[in-house]
Amino acid sequence: MDPLSLTTKISAPDIPPGPVVPAHRLSKSRFLAGLQCHKRLYFEIHSPELATPPTPDRRAIMDMGTDVGVLAREFFPGGVLVAETHRQIPAALVRTAELVADPTVTTIFEGAFVWQGILVRVDAIERLDATRWRLIEVKATSKVKATHLDDLAIQSAVLEGAGLVVDGCYLMHLNTQYVFLGGELNLDEMFALDNMTEEVLARRVLVHQQLQEMWDVLKQPTFPDIAPDGHCSQPYECPFWNHCTKDKSPRWVLYLPGVSKVQRMLLQEGIETIDEIPAHVQLTDIQQHVKANVEWISPVLRARLQSVRYPVHHLDFETFMPAIPVFPYTRPYRPIPFQWSNHIEYEDGTVLHQQFLCVDGRDPREELAHKLLDSLGETGSVCVYSEYERFLLFALGDFLPHLKPALSKVVRRLWDLLAVIQQHYYHPEFEGSFSIKNVLPALVPKLAYDDLTIQNGAVAAVMYQKMVFSETDLMERARIAKALEEYCGRDTWAMVELRRVLMERVGGRYL
Ligand code: SF4
Missing domain, CATH: 3.30.420.10 (Ribonuclease H-like superfamily/Ribonuclease H)
Structure with missing residues (x-):
């Protein structure tokens, strides 16, 4: 069976048919990158070599997330892992389809699903009955963030597009109040499981439009003209920051320390460098020293x-x-x-x-x-x-x-x-x-x-x-x-x- 046929044979009853599928494939991480910035998405697909590679500490944080995800599986005894890697996607899709079709499988870890050119690997789906599933995303964070809701929204859209009925979207994250007393970890206390279904549904209505815009951007011959500013670090540090800012002056106004609201306001007013900041703009002591750009020694x-x-x-x-x-x-x-x-x-x-x-x-x-x-x-x-x-x-x-x-x-x-x-x-x-x-x-x-x-x-x-x-x-x-x-x-x-x-x-x- 052609694994991709899963996405075409099964209709998605409660979501629109979706945008035209281009030659590229999106993933949930690329979808989230696209929500942050269309230029970032364009670069990730067409020019990934422009990204700054993750630093060792960034890689360590990612590894920590993987460890937490693996541990969280113990929460679902009897669950089955789709072990095929990101290099074996067709095999992963076949294996996932087999597990979905097997009523004895209660939980699937790392299941692979495709809908309209979007691939997701899902941390866990738990079978509720013959047709209904519960979607669980595991995060190594201490609390729910807005980006986690978008993450669940795209995953649930793809699952339903692939023919599953998603009856509940949950975020599993760490409870930082849990005290390990030695011996076995108490997973019930260490993990918190939050029902985010309503919040995710509110985001789901946006997914179709968001995807359409992303596909439109990706079809263009060049990247969109988006200037770097505060959005480049929210919710993630963009890996293309060094590329996008390589021609900026060392006195670029966004390099002014302190809360980014002031810098964004200055940029919107067309002020490019710290030296152009008008005298009437209220700056903190440190910002004033940066603007003066001379050595300063306090009398005390x-x-x-x-x-x-x-x-x-x-x-x-x-x-x-x-x-x-x-x-x-x-x-x-x-x-x-x-x-x-x-x-x-x-x-x-x-x-x-x-x-x-x-x-x-x-x-x-x-x-x-x-x-x-x-x-x-x-x-x-x-x-x-x-x-x-x-x-x-x-x-x-x-x-x-x-x-x-x-x-x-x-x-x-x-x-x-x-x-x-x-x-x-x-x-x-x-x-x-x-x-x-x-x-x-x-x-x-x-x-x-x-x-x-x-x-x-x-x-x-x-x-x-x-x-x-x-x-x-x-x-x-x-x-x-x-x-x-x-x-x-x-x-x-x-x-x-x-x-x-x-x-x-x-x-x-x-x-
Ligand atoms: S650095 Fe900023 S503008 Fe450039 S791609 Fe990343 S988010 Fe977009």
């Missing part, structure tokens, strides 16, 4: 820098956030610290480095906390670069009540270099961002991150998980451990150097 920067107490500890944690809890007394997406670095600067200028990295798959928190308290001692400021360390210290104290008083004392010694810089210093090369990845090259050019194997915290989390949960080659594990130590150590050494350079900027003695 020196006093703020001198407010540290020696020895000054420079502390940074690395964490990972598993969607599926792996350690007892954690929740989905709860950050777990696995590493810290501490550069200790004494009043005589001596700098000592101490660090901790958990290199195996056990819960790192208790040992990490004990060694951290030893390293930080009882005196001196604890310099950090964000509020994140404060949050993690509180979280560690909640998990380890016997260490809570000592950890609370550390919290009282925190001294946030990020807040000092945000409030008291600006350099044009920050380009509106106070991320240490922007601040460091501007102030300490010799000390960037581009010589490191690991260059950001998201990749550090990915590499740590690889090292402790999947990598079996001892040499590779050692290489990852070294790269993690170099990365975390660079973050804390960067703080030492930033304080030194800033002190020089205000004409003060460093030590």
